[in-house]
Amino acid sequence: MAAELSGRLIDAAVDAIRVSADRLTALDQAIGDGDHGVNMRRGFEAIAAARADLAALPLDQALQKAGMALVMKVGGASGPLYGSLLMAMGKAGAEGTDLAGQLAEGIAAVRKRGRSDVGQKTMLDVLVPALQALEAGTADGLASAELLERVRAAAEEGLAATGPMRATAGRASYLGARSVGHLDPGAASSALLIGAVCDVLAGEA
Amino acid sequence: MAERVAIVIVSHSPKVAEGAADMVREMVGLEVKVAHCGGNPEGGLGTDVARIRAAIEQVYGPAGVAMLVDLGGAETNSEMAVELLPADWQERIVICNAPIVEGAVMAATEAAGGSPLAEVRATAEELAP
Numbered sequence: 001m002a003a004e005l006s007g008r009l010i011d012a013a014v015d016a017i018r019v020s021a022d023r024l025t026a027l028d029q030a031i032g033d034g035d036h037g038v039n040m041r042r043g044f045e046a047i048a049a050a051r052a053d054l055a056a057l058p059l060d061q062a063l064q065k066a067g068m069a070l071v072m073k074v075g076g077a078s079g080p081l082y083g084s085l086l087m088a089m090g091k092a093g094a095e096g097t098d099l100a101g102q103l104a105e106g107i108a109a110v111r112k113r114g115r116s117d118v119g120q121k122t123m124l125d126v127l128v129p130a131l132q133a134l135e136a137g138t139a140d141g142l143a144s145a146e147l148l149e150r151v152r153a154a155a156e157e158g159l160a161a162t163g164p165m166r167a168t169a170g171r172a173s174y175l176g177a178r179s180v181g182h183l184d185p186g187a188a189s190s191a192l193l194i195g196a197v198c199d200v201l202a203g204e205a
Numbered sequence: 206m207a208e209r210v211a212i213v214i215v216s217h218s219p220k221v222a223e224g225a226a227d228m229v230r231e232m233v234g235l236e237v238k239v240a241h242c243g244g245n246p247e248g249g250l251g252t253d254v255a256r257i258r259a260a261i262e263q264v265y266g267p268a269g270v271a272m273l274v275d276l277g278g279a280e281t282n283s284e285m286a287v288e289l290l291p292a293d294w295q296e297r298i299v300i301c302n303a304p305i306v307e308g309a310v311m312a313a314t315e316a317a318g319g320s321p322l323a324e325v326r327a328t329a330e331e332l333a334p
Contacts, residue, residue, distance in 0.1 A: 042245070042247065072254050074245075075253055077280075077281040079254065080281045
């Protein structure tokens with residue numbers, strides 16, 4: 001069961017990146033160096049190539065291995081950022097932490113790796129609201145479907161909020177005020193992946 | 206001869222990395238070991254954790270390694286590569302906050318004189334804005 005879930009999560013994440021790679025690149029051309037979609041696709045194709053091995057593993061181990069694949073294959077800063085996110089989540093999962101706890105550990109790793117925080121126009125502006133929605137919804141005892149819907153909505157709202165932000169971390173910060181008015185590419189890929197994960201988990205419920 | 210601090214140059218561009226390493230050898234000489242790498246895993250512009258780790262391994266010694274990197278991902282990927290190395294190595298590897306070409310030349314000049322890692326780094330970082 002857990003192994004099947006790993007496989008479905010991999011497929012959904014890989015599909016999401018394949019479908020949207022060009023859009024991510026277009027966003028990155030506006031305020032970065034224009035390689036985010038290409039880099040993410042390279043990383044997730046590496047995960048797709050390792051699907052058989054990964055899907056046979058328990059989820060926590062699959063997350064750690066997939067994270068390492070991203071670190072080694074992406075070729076941009078998003079490799080270590082997403083790699084650290086997944087590796088920290090897997091490590092927390094191996095210790096028996098629940099999904100919210102895993103995401104919190106993953107986010108802590110991204111903060112540390114990127115030396116950044118919420119409000120700087122980065123992937124954290126999506127990940128942190130998604131975690132908050134997950135925690136709040138769990139505390140309110142929401143049913144799975146509604147909980148996942150709130151997480152997805154929080155991620156989308158977080159992404160939209162990066163538009164008017166001025167970047168103060170990452171490549172876009174070189175642009176200063178000119179970064180205002182564009183969605184952050186890393187926030188966009190994070191929202192995309194959270195949506196993909198929510199789809200799979202909603203199907204499980 | 207005493208061990209010298211080694212230099213590792215990491216650029217998004219293989220040509221920039223190679224050129225910066227050439228400048229170090231030309232201006233400082235061969236007594237300081239220099240390794241360089243650039244390009245993503247497919248050879249395009251970007252950086253590659255595996256190749257960065259290999260470059261460090263190529264020149265690592267007990268005196269340590271000073272790294273000079275260019276934009277964004279080069280720094281993040283270099284940090285990642287360092288973390289994949291043994292813990293006792295990690296203490297002797299620093300990423301200098303300095304411009305890549307000038308920093309590499311200045312760091313190597315300081316290293317050639319036998320200075321310890323902290324001084325090599327400080328000399329390179331004097332160039333930071």
